[in-house]
Amino acid sequence: MIKEIDVTDFKGKTVLVVGGSRGIGAAIVRDFAASGAKVRFTYAGATDAAKALAESTGAVAVQADAADRAALLQTVRDAGPIDVFVYNAGLLINGDPLELDADAVDRMIDVNVRGAYHGSVEAARAMPANGRIIVIGSVNGDRVPFPGISAYAMTKSALQGMARGLARDFGPRGITVNVVQPGPTDTGMNPADGPYASQMHAVMATGRHGTVDEVTHLVRYLASPGASGTTGAMHTIDGGFGA
Template sequence: MRRFAAEGAKVRFTYSGSPDAAEALSQETGALAERTDSADREAVIARVRDSGPLDVLVVSAGIGVFGDALDQDPDAIDRLLRINVHAPYHASVEAARRMPDGGRIILIGSVNGDRMPFAGMASYAMSKSALQGLARGLARDFGPRGITVNVVQPGPIDTDANPAEGPMKDLMHGFMALKRHGRPEEVAGMVAWLAGPEAGFVTGAMHTIDGAFGA
């Protein structure tokens, strides 16, 4: 989001929790922050519809439910699917209704859509694999209008949810060729490229940025 704003784009973003952080980011970048529950289908559709014609849609909302699948709350799994799968689908379709020809839809997935080396993350991996099929299908649907649909698949990235010095660091780095977490700005660079003119012939594809976690 900072990358788009720095390049002069008119940006609006949604958030669910952390209103103080959202307001601070809005003040820093000049972007419009809009509270939206990504688990609420109608709220997602309305937010995209009310945003008017979008040149670029980036869908990055996602949650994880971790632990033994035999012990997990079915309601929690259903909520995960609403946020990780249903919301990207409905947001993408609604955006495409008004998106100009040549627009861009970019979904933030995960390398775990390709590889899941840990127990207890089946629902998360399933949801990220679903984005791959979604992108391939919508690329066909929207291709006649020049609208591209792609998935960016990060590996371990230094965020609040997965800090570079967190307890899983050594285990994750053990799978990787580059023994470090990625930086958010590295992912932003890939997203910005997909949104730009050089990527006009790239669609229905997965773009993995993971330090070879999944190699």
Template sequence: MGVFEAKSVLVLGGSRGIGAAIVRRFVADGAKVTFTYSGSPDAAHALAAETGSTAVETDSADRDAVIARVKDSGALDVLVVNAGIGVFGDSLEQDPDAIDRLFRINIHAPYHASVEAARQMPQGGRIIVIGSVNGDRMPVPGMSSYALSKSALQGMARGLARDFGSRGITINVVQPGPIDTDANPADGPMKELLHSFMAIKRHGRPEEVAGMVAYLAGPEAGFVTGAMHTIDGAFGA
């Protein structure tokens, strides 16, 4: 039996990259997994067929849709919030509506999902939010709104850890550095610049991030909460 046998897991943003690796890890460890998708239906349905998980369409920019999805999922043992976007470029020239949408997905959705999940979560539930090392360090221009959104998750986790602690519900932020995904491929144009900041000069693998998530969701991490867990090859060191 896997460590998450018979556990109910919801992954917001699970169709590709880090999210898909998280879905695969929980399924492999015995969990009943539902994940959301928005812009990648083909990838979502393929992953669901591969793993036996359930894919449901949900727009993380829509607060009410996010709350309804979490509420309808019932008493979750684990919530993972992975959905996120970036808007990059000169902050003086960016579209304010695009920035507001980024904040809805990267800040508002994790907050509302976490609070709604906690309403029905059993004692000892787990909430894990995927942040970024850019919440701690921003070494290049053009990413201020993204960095802001990932820093906001830190305050959220610290506060909700206090709010939920009496019920043994933990909340933690996993902060990846450069990870080999479609959005940031290991052989992409940013490779040399990113690796120049790192002690381990390679992109991380989505499975490595999923391993950290699985630890934080597991029985050995019951005393770990309100904390940031960076996995970045020393990008932010």
């Protein structure tokens, strides 16, 4: 008889979401809080949004810049042993690479790559056996369908190598490391009725933006006991954008 595994109950689990005040991150915070987890999340500048989310969910909001390694590591340590670590912080700098500001590109690398690596490693130090590390990447780690996003795509591809390597490093402890790769998703950064929506929909199998709930359902599964054999993998949820 196959034992049914509950992917909705996270009572007694500690979850830290880096970059959780808006969009996909906020949806992940709400989802884990509703599932009974003790949730902390970081935010950089969206103070009002972070306070409102904390009040509505009972989660703890912590102001910390993901590009500041010392601040990020201290935030992870302060959370105590973390059962589920979700790294959602990310920046998108796009445009002609010959004209992009180099400092802006470096900051994007700091947030998208260095923060993801150092945060994941620090979380793993005190993580209990069978913990979960989930990084929110992008379908652009696999596919670059238009010009102007080479640096951004580079950062998202870097997460793939990181996850494969850390999966082997932490596998003996039962800790899994996975990357969730959303395609066009309806958020403030990329609204479903935005100026480029029709162009994106034209090449998607579903012909529509994804929703934050679709992404959170995948994240919750990867955080569940049922995903114990899934690690070092990329999980694309893009409505067939890259098909």
